[in-house]
Amino acid sequence: QLQLQESGPGLVKPSETLSLTCTVSGGSISSSSYYWGWIRQPPGKGLEWIGSIYYSGSTYYNPSLKSRVTISVDTSKNQFSLKLSSVTAADTAVYYCARYIAPDLLSAFDIWGQGTMVTVSS
C-alpha cells in the first residue's frame, strides 16, 4: 500500500527558504509513470496547488508561486522535495504531498501524505 510522508522544519524565518521532503513507501517513485504534487492549506483556509513533478524530473509550477518554487526528485531515495524561497507569514500553512491517480497531469490526487505544518515567524 503506497504511503507518503512529509518531513522538514516546522518553523522557518521570514525571507528564508522553506524545504520539505516527501518520502514514498510501499512502491517505487520511478517504477510507475506517475506525477507527484505539493499542495498547501493555510490555517482555516482552502487548498492551493504549489506544483508537480514527474519521476523523470519534469516540473510544473503554479504561476503565482513559480518564481519562488523548486521541486525536485531523488529516485534513489524514493523522495521528492519542495523548496520555497523568500517566505513570508502568508506561506504559513499545512503542506501536503500527493500522488496523481493516473500517469497523467490531467488527473486528481488520490493518495495524500498526512501533511506537515510550517509556520513562518521570526
Added chain:
Amino acid sequence: EIVMTQSPATLSVSPGERATLSCRASQSVSSNLAWYQQKPGQAPRLLIYGASTRATGIPARFSGSGSGTEFTLTISSLQSEDFAVYYCQQYNNWPSFGQGTKVEIK
C-alpha cells in the same frame, strides 16, 4: 487561472437526509473535476474524479454529476461520518480548488 466557486459555504443537514453541493468553474473544465472530503486535522480524501467516477472504497451514497462549468456532489443519505468540508478541484488546466462547503449537523 480557472476559478472554482462552491455553494453554499455551509450546509446544515440532518442525518439520513440528502445533501447537494454545487461547484461552478469560471470556464469549461470538461469532466476534469474531482471532489474531496476533509475532516479536521486530516488530509483531503478523494471521493469523485472525472466528475462522476467514485474513487476506490467510496460508498455508493456519494455521487457526482455535471460537465463543462456546473457540477454537483450528492450525498444521498448523510451518515454521521459524512459531516466534513468538501472541496471541488478542476484539473483541466493547472489544478485549482474551490473554497469548500462545510456540511454540518442540523
